[in-house]
Every structure is written in C-alpha cells, then in structure tokens.
Amino acid sequence: MVEMEPSHQRLRRLLEPIHERTLVFARSVSRSRDEGDDLLQESLLRALDKISTLRDDAAFKGWLFRIIINLHRNRSRRSFWKRLLPLIGNEVSDNRAHDETLGSVERARIALGKLPADQREAIVLHDIEGWAVGEIADLEGVSMSAIKSRLSRGRDRLRDIYTRRFGVRESLVPKEDTP
Amino acid sequence: MTNTVDNTIARDLKSLGENSRRDIPALDESLRTTDAYRDDRPGAEARRNALAEDRRRELVLMPLTLAHVFAHRIGRIAAGGVAIVVSAVLMVMVADPLLMRLAAWVVPGLNVGMLILLAALVILKAYVIASWIAEAWFARRMRAAIKTGADAYQDLEHLAQGPIDIAQRAVRRLDGWSVGLFLAGTASITLVFGYIVLIVGMNHTLSHAWSMIGILETGALERNVGALACAVLASSAVAALVGRACARESTELTSTIPRALGSWMALIGIVMLYNMFHLAVGIRHRLPSNELRYGLALGATISIVIPLAWSLLFWRRREHARIGE
Numbered sequence: 001m002v003e004m005e006p007s008h009q010r011l012r013r014l015l016e017p018i019h020e021r022t023l024v025f026a027r028s029v030s031r032s033r034d035e036g037d038d039l040l041q042e043s044l045l046r047a048l049d050k051i052s053t054l055r056d057d058a059a060f061k062g063w064l065f066r067i068i069i070n071l072h073r074n075r076s077r078r079s080f081w082k083r084l085l086p087l088i089g090n091e092v093s094d095n096r097a098h099d100e101t102l103g104s105v106e107r108a109r110i111a112l113g114k115l116p117a118d119q120r121e122a123i124v125l126h127d128i129e130g131w132a133v134g135e136i137a138d139l140e141g142v143s144m145s146a147i148k149s150r151l152s153r154g155r156d157r158l159r160d161i162y163t164r165r166f167g168v169r170e171s172l173v174p175k176e177d178t179p
Numbered sequence: 180m181t182n183t184v185d186n187t188i189a190r191d192l193k194s195l196g197e198n199s200r201r202d203i204p205a206l207d208e209s210l211r212t213t214d215a216y217r218d219d220r221p222g223a224e225a226r227r228n229a230l231a232e233d234r235r236r237e238l239v240l241m242p243l244t245l246a247h248v249f250a251h252r253i254g255r256i257a258a259g260g261v262a263i264v265v266s267a268v269l270m271v272m273v274a275d276p277l278l279m280r281l282a283a284w285v286v287p288g289l290n291v292g293m294l295i296l297l298a299a300l301v302i303l304k305a306y307v308i309a310s311w312i313a314e315a316w317f318a319r320r321m322r323a324a325i326k327t328g329a330d331a332y333q334d335l336e337h338l339a340q341g342p343i344d345i346a347q348r349a350v351r352r353l354d355g356w357s358v359g360l361f362l363a364g365t366a367s368i369t370l371v372f373g374y375i376v377l378i379v380g381m382n383h384t385l386s387h388a389w390s391m392i393g394i395l396e397t398g399a400l401e402r403n404v405g406a407l408a409c410a411v412l413a414s415s416a417v418a419a420l421v422g423r424a425c426a427r428e429s430t431e432l433t434s435t436i437p438r439a440l441g442s443w444m445a446l447i448g449i450v451m452l453y454n455m456f457h458l459a460v461g462i463r464h465r466l467p468s469n470e471l472r473y474g475l476a477l478g479a480t481i482s483i484v485i486p487l488a489w490s491l492l493f494w495r496r497r498e499h500a501r502i503g504e
Contacts, residue, residue, distance in 0.1 A: 012210055019206045027199035036199070044209060049332070074339055105198045108191035127189075128196040159184050168187050 007051050011044070014060040021129060022064060028124045029072055031113050039075065043068045062139050069121055069140070076117040111161045119154030122147055223331040230338045234325045238342040241321075244501045245346040250313040251498075252350065252357035257309030258302050259357075262364025265298045266371045266411065273375065274404045291379055295372055302368075320345065350502060358491055359422015366414035366484050373479065374407050375400065403472055410476035414484050421488055425495065454478070 015022070026043070027036030046067050054063055112120050118140075125131040125139075126147075133151075137144045162168040272278045283289040324342040327334045378400055 008210065012206065015210075016206055019209065020200070020203050023203055023209075024196065024199040028195055033199070037204075040209070046336075071339075074344070104187075104191040104194040108188075108195040111188075111191070112195075123192070127192050128199075155188070158188050162184050162188055168184050 007048055011048055011051050014057060015044070015064070018061050018064070022068060025065070025124060025129055026068055026072075028128050029112070029117075029120055031109060039068065039071060043071055046071070065139055072121070073117045107162075107166055111158050111166075114161055115154050115157055119150045119157065122150040123154045123158070126151055220331065223335060227327065227331040227334045227338065230335065231325060231327050234338055234341050238321055238325055241343050241346065242502070245343070245350060246314065246317050248498050248502055249317050249346065249350050249353070250310040252353040253313035254306040254310035255357045255361040256353065258306040259360030259362070259364030261305040262298075262302050262368045263360070263415075265301060266364070266367035269294070269298075269368075269371045269375070270404065270407065270411065273371070273400045273407070276401060279400070291372075291375055294375070298368060298372070302364075317346070317349070320349070347502070354495070355422040355424075355426025358425045358495060359418050362421055362484070362488055362491055363415045363418035365487055366418060366480070367411045369483050369487075370410050370414060370479060371407065373483070374403070374410075378403070406472045406476040409473060410480045413477065413480045417480075417484050417488075421492075425492075454482075 022043075023036070023040050026040040027033050030036035030039055043064065047064055050067075054060060112123065115123070121140075122136055125136050126133065131139075133144050133147050137147045140147065272282060286293065321342050324340070324345050325338070327338070
C-alpha cells in the first residue's frame, strides 16, 4: 500500500524550488514588502488547505501563483471599496505620489499601485520575474494577445503616471517600439 | 533608442525587483508561521468576526444601483429570449399558411394589430416577471454572502469575497447576454413584424390595412420567407458578435465592436433606415426581383440592427457609469 505524504511535507517539497520567486512576486505586486509577505503567508495557508486537490505535482508552480493572484485581486478590490467608503478601512493617504524626490523603489510601488491588478501582475511577471508572454497567458488562462494588450496598456499608463505625477520629462529622442 | 521615461521606469522596476529579493526568509520560517496560523483557532475566529462585521457594513452601504442593474439585465435577457421565440413562431406561421389559418380560426378576426399587441404583452410580461425573480434571487444571494457558520476557517474563505464583489461579478457576467440576446430578440421581432406590415400594407387598402385574411389567399407572405429568414439569421449573428464583444470587454476593458457601434457607425444605420423607408414605399409601385429581395432584407437588417445596437450600447454605458465601472 502506498503511504500518503502529509500535506505540509508535500507543500514544503514543492515550494522549495520556487519559494524565492513566489515571495519576490508577492512583494513586487503589493503596496509594501510587509504586505507582500502577508500575501504569500495567506496564500501558503490556502495552499496547505487545498493541496490535497492538486493531482499533478508538475502543475504546482502555476497553481500556487494562481492562488497568489486571486488573493491579490481580492485584496485590491477590498482596498478600492475601503478608499470609497472610508468608514470601513484605514487607508493611508497617497499624497506622497506628488513628491518628486521619491526613491526609485517607492516610486515604482506607487506607480504600479495605480494600475489595475491584471496589468500590474502582467508587468511584474514579465518585467521583473522575466516570464515569457506565453507562460503568463497559460497561468492566467487567457490568450497571448490579451497579455500583450495588458502589458502595453500597463506600460502606457506607467509612462503617463511618471510624466504627470513624478515630473519625469520625455526626451526628444524617438521612442522605440516595445515587443 | 529609448526615451527618458521608459529608462526611468525600467530602472525603477529593476530596483523594485532587487528590493523584493532582499532578506528572503528561510523556507522553514515561512512554513512554521503557516502552521502556527493553522493552529490559531481563537485568532481565526476573531478575524472571522471582524471580517463578518466589515462585510455586513459593506452590504448595508452597498449602492442599490447594483441590484437594479442586475434585475434589469435579467429582465432584458428574458425579454430578448421570449422575443426570439415569438419571432420564430411567427416565421413558422408565415411559412406555413395552414398554421396561420388555424390561428385565425382560434382567434376570430386575427389581424396584424392583434398579433403585435399579443407579442408586446408576452415580451413585457417576461421582462417584468424575470426582473421580480432576479431581485428576489439577488437579495437571497447577498444574505448568503454574509452568513457565518461553526467553522471559522471555512467562514474566512467564504467571507474573503464581499457582497459588493459578488454583486459586481454577477452584474458583469450578465453584460454580454443582456446586450446580445436583447439585440437579437428586438431585431428579429422588428424584422418579422416589419415584413408582415409591409406585405399586408401593400396588398390592402387603408380601410382593411390590418386585416390578414385576404393576404393568406394570395400567398404573398410565404413567398419571401427565405429572405426574411436570412435577415433574422444575419441580425442574430451580429447580435451574438456584439454580445460576445461586450462580455470580453468586461474583462479586457476595451473592444472595438462596442466602441465602433456606440459611436459613428450608428450614422450609417440611420442613413440606411431612411433609404430603406423610401425603398419600401417604392415597392408598392414596382415589385423587386428575387435577387433584390435578398438585398432589401440585408439592408433592412443593417438599418435595424445598427441603431438598435447604438441605443443598447448607449444604455449600457449609462449603466456602467451608475455602477461605477
């Protein structure tokens, strides 16, 4: 009779090779490092709870990233309603966005925070984590053209935020087409 | 060559990546905390209670517009579906004069006016009843969204989605269907009744304008049923395309078809409508050839579908503004 591997041992074994990547992703899409750590923690909790439903170990990476993405979207939606209904939450004011002396990490976090969750995830996965468009499309369960469109719209919006809010000026050199 | 803004963004994203890679805790540390959370039952219950309180407050403050839009969208889906069924039944009756005679025998003095009135009543009733049912379902679903049970962990999972998220998703899911089915239904029924009114009007004097008895003898109605079927199928295909584009737009945020139909394309429809009206008046004096009849059916489809789609998409934009999308 085959002995069943306990859930936490299985999670540990599967998480080991991708632990750093998941944490980097969670930290980069969140509004702060602590929030990112918390996001990964909650994702691992959910993963531990549901790991018995995962049949194929090879699919673990995509499965765990999908959990992180779903939780991240839930949190993004929640914070939208907290901003709209200030009685419910204690959202921090974002006046810092107008400061032109911000450090590059903080500036990137504020700008990414202004994007819709799907565009933010696509940009972090592609530009920071180095995933291919096809891999992101498989992960999100959408077409490659949809991911390309998210990347393009997200970059346009980032350019707009950097120009308008952070006062970064366009140079006179013509812009090169991005892939 | 890249410009300054792109360089700054690339540099900042790189810095963010490097910052995120710093101080990565050991794997065991992450998992130990996970285990600690699992055993923290009182903590989970406290978090569940706080979250449930937030969700209840969220439900109290939820804009009523979401419920209204949901109910109206369901109503439109039902009305569109019934309109499609009614136009299909009418087309079968037009294709087979025996059925039409049977209907005239069951309802003595059956005429076009009565048919239009009956169809309008059935469609309106479907709209009202479906809206009522949708409102009741929506209220029950919202109550279920904030319900808690004995298992704190299960409740935390369940409460992770707030009532506003659930309502917005439900409303968004209906978007494509409410546009597509309603457009297909309205276009089909307008085409079928437009055709019947045109043929009956051509064959009768004003005093008998709405009577259908004489027209059955001439067989004029069933003679053009092929062109009519083509027009109805074409309008349904366009409606399916527009509905699909709207459904995709709710996830992808931009789509060419709703944007085009919602703007200048509507002008083409209005011009076609005007021309088709003149053509229909002209047919009274000279009967068109068989090929021209199919052309007329296609023209009628375009002239009906485009202004209808424009109106529907205009209404949809208003709904989106009301629910804050």
